[in-house]
Amino acid sequence: MSKRDELNKLYDKYHDNFQGKEIVLGDGNVECKLMLIGEAPGKDEVRLAKPFVGAAGKNLNEFLGFLGIQREDIFITNAIKYRLSALNEKTGRIINRPATKDEVAANRDYLMEEIHVISPNLIVTLGNVPLKSVMGSYNISIGTVHGEMKEVEILGQRVNLFSLYHPASIIYNSKLQDVYMEDLKKLKDIVENI
Numbered sequence: 001m002s003k004r005d006e007l008n009k010l011y012d013k014y015h016d017n018f019q020g021k022e023i024v025l026g027d028g029n030v031e032c033k034l035m036l037i038g039e040a041p042g043k044d045e046v047r048l049a050k051p052f053v054g055a056a057g058k059n060l061n062e063f064l065g066f067l068g069i070q071r072e073d074i075f076i077t078n079a080i081k082y083r084l085s086a087l088n089e090k091t092g093r094i095i096n097r098p099a100t101k102d103e104v105a106a107n108r109d110y111l112m113e114e115i116h117v118i119s120p121n122l123i124v125t126l127g128n129v130p131l132k133s134v135m136g137s138y139n140i141s142i143g144t145v146h147g148e149m150k151e152v153e154i155l156g157q158r159v160n161l162f163s164l165y166h167p168a169s170i171i172y173n174s175k176l177q178d179v180y181m182e183d184l185k186k187l188k189d190i191v192e193n194i
């Protein structure tokens with residue numbers, strides 16, 4: 001079975017399991033060397049049925065531009081493949097909310113299989129949620145492991161993992177911006193050699 005067929009089969013299972021959710025599946029080149037994993041899709045992603053579009057997509061394009069990578073060459077997905085929404089009682093609007101530990105756990109098997117099918121040379125996680133999911137541990141935190149290469153075992157396969165702060169999280173935190181740029185420089189050296 002081709003990677004695309006295996007992925008479609010996995011995504012069918014995902015749809016069955018998470019019926020009624022606003023699902024956005026992974027997107028991109030299944031033959032990629034680099035796989036990016038974010039947290040969860042937002043409103044724009046649901047509307048366009050594609051991860052990292054709208055404001056997050058703009059961030060991502062800057063990120064990829066710095067690394068000298070084309071979006072078409074990588075695969076992009078999320079640790080949780082549906083919008084995490086909540087009602088803001090004050091405004092009556094639907095807003096995004098953080099993932100719960102149970103949601104991360106319930107999505108993890110799908111993410112593991114997705115990584116196994118894609119089988120990239122390098123995974124880059126953006127933020128805490130995909131990091132915790134890939135590592136299978138809630139005790140690990142981006143603040144201590146960002147900018148480091150790790151080897152993880154995923155369904156019997158060894159995969160390199162590099163974790164970054166989520167690009168959105170640094171926008172309003174000027175202290176993190178320098179740290180993030182240092183991490184990006186390290187990542188640039190790594191991706192040039194994968």
Ligand code: URA
Binds near residue numbers: 038039052053078
């Ligand atoms: N959009 C995504 O698809 N994932 C994120 O983590 C943020 C925005």
